[in-house]
Amino acid sequence: MTLVTDVRLRRVLDSRGNPTVEADVLTEEGGFGRAAAPSGASTGEYEAIELPAAEAIAKAREDAVPRLVGEVHAGNQREVDRALHVADGTEDFSGIGANSAVAISMAAAKAGASVTGAPLYQHLGGTFRGNNYPIPLGNVIGGGEHAADATDIQEFLAAPVGAPSVSEAIFANAAVHGEVHDILMERDEPAGKGDEGAWAPSIDDEEAFEIMDEATTTVADEVGFEIRFGLDVAAAEMYDEAEGGYVYSDRVRSTEEQVEYIADLVAEYDLKYVEDPLDEDDYEGFADLTEKVGDRTLVCGDDLFVTNTDRLGEGIQQGAANSILIKPNQIGTLSDAFDAIELAVENAYGHVVSHRSGETEDATIAHLAVATDAPFIKTGAVAGERTAKLNELIRIEDNAV
Numbered sequence: 001m002t003l004v005t006d007v008r009l010r011r012v013l014d015s016r017g018n019p020t021v022e023a024d025v026l027t028e029e030g031g032f033g034r035a036a037a038p039s040g041a042s043t044g045e046y047e048a049i050e051l052p053a054a055e056a057i058a059k060a061r062e063d064a065v066p067r068l069v070g071e072v073h074a075g076n077q078r079e080v081d082r083a084l085h086v087a088d089g090t091e092d093f094s095g096i097g098a099n100s101a102v103a104i105s106m107a108a109a110k111a112g113a114s115v116t117g118a119p120l121y122q123h124l125g126g127t128f129r130g131n132n133y134p135i136p137l138g139n140v141i142g143g144g145e146h147a148a149d150a151t152d153i154q155e156f157l158a159a160p161v162g163a164p165s166v167s168e169a170i171f172a173n174a175a176v177h178g179e180v181h182d183i184l185m186e187r188d189e190p191a192g193k194g195d196e197g198a199w200a201p202s203i204d205d206e207e208a209f210e211i212m213d214e215a216t217t218t219v220a221d222e223v224g225f226e227i228r229f230g231l232d233v234a235a236a237e238m239y240d241e242a243e244g245g246y247v248y249s250d251r252v253r254s255t256e257e258q259v260e261y262i263a264d265l266v267a268e269y270d271l272k273y274v275e276d277p278l279d280e281d282d283y284e285g286f287a288d289l290t291e292k293v294g295d296r297t298l299v300c301g302d303d304l305f306v307t308n309t310d311r312l313g314e315g316i317q318q319g320a321a322n323s324i325l326i327k328p329n330q331i332g333t334l335s336d337a338f339d340a341i342e343l344a345v346e347n348a349y350g351h352v353v354s355h356r357s358g359e360t361e362d363a364t365i366a367h368l369a370v371a372t373d374a375p376f377i378k379t380g381a382v383a384g385e386r387t388a389k390l391n392e393l394i395r396i397e398d399n400a401v
């Protein structure tokens with residue numbers, strides 16, 4: 001019923017104005033799915049390889065499309081994704097590009113769902129999926145690789161942990177984003193926005209912590225539920241061995257100092273979430289920090305694990321982190337992302353489904369998060385390519401997809 005009859009690929013715009021790959025998958029019985037690949041700026045060294053969009057499309061047309069059309073069923077995700085791996089023939093999708101692979105993989109899932117008439121989250125998660133929804137982590141202040149002349153820490157994320165529903169959580173994050181703006185205005189700190197729609201003022205990290213504390217407290221009082229906050233340090237971008245450690249605007253921190261610094265921040269601000277607090281090669285540092293604060297906060301590996309089961313397995317062995325960021329384009333297919341989620345869940349690691357800094361209106365990750373009972377989703381707070389996912393979550397909760 002879901003035999004693939006055509007795969008069409010094209011270049012479309014992403015939110016940074018760069019070309020990215022969009023895929024359409026068509027099947028017998030009129031099935032149709034469309035999806036587009038996102039793109040990172042602070043990419044991990046061990047991610048699957050994104051090729052220039054035009055090249056990825058040319059390679060996929062030559063090598064992948066003939067192995068899909070008339071050969072695989074969109075309703076059988078493993079079959080589709082195996083064919084993509086065979087077509088690619090490398091370990092890191094450098095053959096056809098992880099951008100082509102992930103766009104086709106996600107479009108196939110949507111095509112499979114469309115034939116059965118089930119919403120994508122149910123197609124992916126099964127009919128016995130639980131009734132949980134992820135808490136959205138909303139990026140409201142940011143810098144690092146996502147904005148020039150702003151904070152050293154890449155993302156300050158609102159975490160509305162007490163929200164009674166997804167929609168209330170989403171509106172709370174938007175309110176925190178608005179409150180941050182008001183506080184910045186009061187302080188006479190004008191701010192543009194970074195790649196993900198977060199405010200990118202020219203302030204130091206210390207001031208950003210003060211503002212986050214104030215903004216989350218103010219909005220929590222207004223809405224009447226608990227709002228905490230967290231970070232994506234994106235520390236691999238700061239780490240410079242020759243400089244002796246983590247290079248901040250005002251100083252360099254050694255690995256030990258970095259672990260202490262982050263542990264102190266967790267204690268001082270009761271942080272709910274800390275992503276990539278250490279370099280992507282430093283399992284040991286991650287393990288040290290997890291030992292110190294892992295009972296109180298989520299220590300999450302993004303560049304550390306890159307959605308890869310081998311790297312996650314190593315982290316589990318060493319006790320590095322207690323949660324994993326899931327970005328399908330880091331690994332190339334939905335099947336590989338599901339494998340990483342399964343391994344995480346089996347080992348009591350939390351999983352956080354995530355957007356990239358370069359995004360499109362594609363909302364697949366909202367369905368992926370709901371399908372897999374993810375405790376958290378990280379997909380911004382405002383901006384159209386972010387609200388595409390957030391509004392889809394609202395629709396899913398409202399049974400309207």
Ligand SMILES: O=C(O)[C@@H](CO)OP(=O)(O)O
Pocket residue numbers: 039040041042043044155196232234302354355356357358
């Ligand atoms: O580091 C991250 O977690 C992401 C998304 O916020 O950024 P990028 O897509 O640039 O890697």
Ligand SMILES: [Mg+2]
Pocket residue numbers: 232234275276302303
């Ligand atoms: Mg990150």
